[in-house]
Amino acid sequence: MQGICVQRHPTCKKLNKNLIPRYNNFRWTMTVGLLISILLSNTPVWAERPACGVNFRTSVNESPPLYFPPEAGGTPRGITIDIIEELKKRTGCEFTVTSMNRSRTAHSLQYSSIDLALLDSRNITYDKYAKFILLRPSARKFLVNLKNPPANPPSVQELMNNPKYKFILQPGSRIFFKPDEVTKLEKEKRLITMPNLPQCFKKLKDTENAVFASQGTLITYYLGDHPEFTLVDDKENVFESGAYYVPRKGIQAGIALVEKALAEIAKDGTLNKIVKKYQRVPK
Structure with missing residues (x-):
């Protein structure tokens, strides 16, 4: 010039x-x-991605804090709902969401009435019918109803070996036990199955020496409401947490986008922010 x-x-x-x-x-x-x-x-790189052209029929675990049903005039919320919103932004895919317990999810995967199950622990039942996508490892934890909590909580081994401890389960929750543990507890008649999660916690509250096992996120959430329970961490057994999908024609390109986005969500800190948003501080 x-x-x-x-x-x-x-x-x-x-x-x-x-x-x-x-x-x-x-x-x-x-x-x-x-x-x-x-x-x-x-x-963000994902903002430039084209729409994937797939509407995934998606099940989410019906238990808080993974899923909270909508209140009057509202919309559902929870960890899985926030993850799905991230997936929509990062992939361009659509998701039709239904909340289910694990028994219904297993049935839906078996008969291909859903495409995607989010967010759950890896287990041999789902593995029969669907492919697993790892999101992150998840530690096993226990809540124990002890009348007089000791200075040091019981160990996992003590919980398993002492016949005074009874384990409260909801349908499908055997995934949080190793096969030899299930065999032992069944033989000793120490498993008590309740129809749903609220009934599990009612039974736990009403039964001395009762134990409830689950993945760490859910246990930490409920400990916020029930500081009277004793927390027992399992430092040895870690479960894989993630999503399951049923391979079918026409969705594989979308699944590739979902798998990549889930890896990004875990890596860039988004997942931790979402989980932290729904954790409760013990009262």
Whole structure:
């Protein structure tokens, strides 16, 4: 671009009159271009992805904090709902969501009436009918109703070996026990199955030396409401938590997008933020 004249000669004044507007326009164009470049460089990669063209029939675990049913005039919320919202943004896929217990989810996977099950622990029942996508490891934890809690909580081994401890289960919750543990507890008649999670916690509260086992996120959530229970951490047995999908024609490209997005959600800290949002502080 031709330089601007700085001398006070009439010719310079005439030249400047023509050049200054052009110079200002050039400077404005460069500024706008720079701002656009900055904005584009800060746009997440997933924002540029095209729509995947799949509407996944999706089951979510019906237990809080994974899922809270909608209140009057509201919408459902919970850890799985927030994860699905992230998946929508990052993949362009659609998700038709139904909350289910594990027994119904297993049946739906078996007969391919759902495409995707989110978010649950890996287990041999689901493995028969669907493919697993790992989201993150999840530690096993126990809540124990002890009348006089000791200074040090009982160990997992003590819970399993002492016949005074009875284990409260909801349908499908045997996934949180190893096969040899289930065999032992069944033989000793120490398993008590309740129809749903609220009934499990009622039974736990009413029964001394009762034990409830689950993945760490759910146990931590309920401990916030029930600090009277004793927490026992299992430092040895870790479960894989993630999603299951039923392979079928027409969804594989969408599944690839979902699998990649789940890995990103776990890696970039989004998953931790979502989980933390629904955790309760013990009263």
